[in-house]
Amino acid sequence: MTVHASFPDAALEPAPLLTVSGVSRFYGERIGCADVSFDLWPGEVLGIVGESGSGKSTLLRCLAGIDKPDAGEVLFRAGPEPLDIYSVSEQERRRLMRTAWGIVHQNPRDGLRMDVTAGGNVGERLMDRGDRHYGKIRERALDWLQRVEIAGSRIDDRPRQFSGGMQQRLQIARVLVSEPRLVFMDEPTGGLDVSVQARLLDLLRVLVRDLGLAAIIVTHDLAVARLLTDRLMVMKDGHVVEQGLTDQVLDDPHHAYTQLLTSAVLSV
């Protein structure tokens, strides 16, 4: 057998995982987000920053298949051919949402079933895809709880009995258990205190690197963006005003709004 390419990674993943072109979403007269286009490559982490009301979450909902955009298309490469997620049937889109990508919500209550045990929460996606062996489901759930640093003894506790940070980690385990290729995170560290944020960020960084996940992270915290993301997109009033490599955007901001944003960060 002969070895061909000198860049095996590039040869394996020759195409972007997600291609977004001209996505716009309007709420009546008002703009949610307008004319957003970008490519996301496998294993890449993209950050979307901007002040509240700038259309970050709207864009995320459009990309994740929750809200149909009014214009533009979202191509997801699940197999060899890219798939327009809004032209496939709702059934197929729901299947993709449960298997090929996952959403980590800002509020764990939106992403977890609060009256189902931690094990059941993590196992749900496995059972969705047809796993019917209790012991194996439980084993996987246990493994994932430990990977997000939740003690295995808490597997039969309900999320209500967990702290906010644990709930957020549980939500991450619930999403990652089905081994998605792409994860959407909406303010994953919102509402957590700083030390818990730091541990969560560490964890996310390790998971994203280890699993080779592509991720889109919406945040208004530039420190989170700096730590986690490879590339950054700055939004204001529904438009993307600047995008580029994270360090580049944060260290050498070009747009007036980005300059304002970076200079507004408190340094302790």
Next chain:
Amino acid sequence: MTMHQVPAEDTKPAYNYAYLDEQTKRMIRRALLKAVAVPGYQVPFGSREMPLARGWGTGGIQVTAAIIGPSDALKVIDQGADDTTNAVSIRKFFERTADARTTEATEEATIIQTRHRIPEAPLKSGQVIVYQVPMPEPLRKLEPREAETRKMHAWAEYGLMQVKLYENIARFGEVTTTYDYPVLVNGRYVTAPSPIPKFDNPKMHMSPALQLFGAGREKRIYAIPPHTSVKSLDFEDHPFRIQSWTEPCGLCGAGDSYLDEVVIDDRGARMFVCSDSHYCETRRAEGHRGAMLGDAALTGLVEETKP
């Protein structure tokens, strides 16, 4: 036509045969045909007001009214017994409105309307069993939105049902649902078998009888045609199991029937008896005697049948 017709000597009061008017019966029959064509699928129908409170079996009565004819023999059971208030009233209702022959014998009946049980005697081809269903949607307690549960049925997204079973096993070591135990009909639709004990679930599988389900308050009809697979949901390593008892029926000695626990004095004594009253009587008539039959006959609980 006047509203208040005075019936002639030889006619019944101003009710149509089997209470419902012919158009309503046609509507219900159309729903039934669709239900039989798509086993386990819940067909909406225009449920009518019946002379009986919603939740007391209006769905079952409407289905029975739509299929009954003068040549049918009707058996009605409530919790397995032929002699409970609900069963007696419904039987009387059809005696008056449909000239129906009623029977307590499972083998003789052509239509069996039931609440909470399937008779112990195996059903035969040609028999119809009509279930009264309070809650036709098995996913309702897990997903409150009707639009969402319809999508879940349409695309067979039944992971959530499995999560419920998982929760049971995680908390209690086994599936603790003992009645209305969810089943997969014909390998496609997850269906509520109505509140029959899970003991009866295996009887639904490949049954030669036609099984019809009517939910009056929820306005749904569904069906399991004869010889259709009905699988109780479970896990590979926690297979479905039915209830079992440590002692046989106190009256007839049956070890293979569903038993009710009956408290018989104020000192905590209790006995187990068949919930299917006809089955128990038949066995006693055949000469089977349970350990407590003599005591029960003395206190007037049962009439002792001489073998």
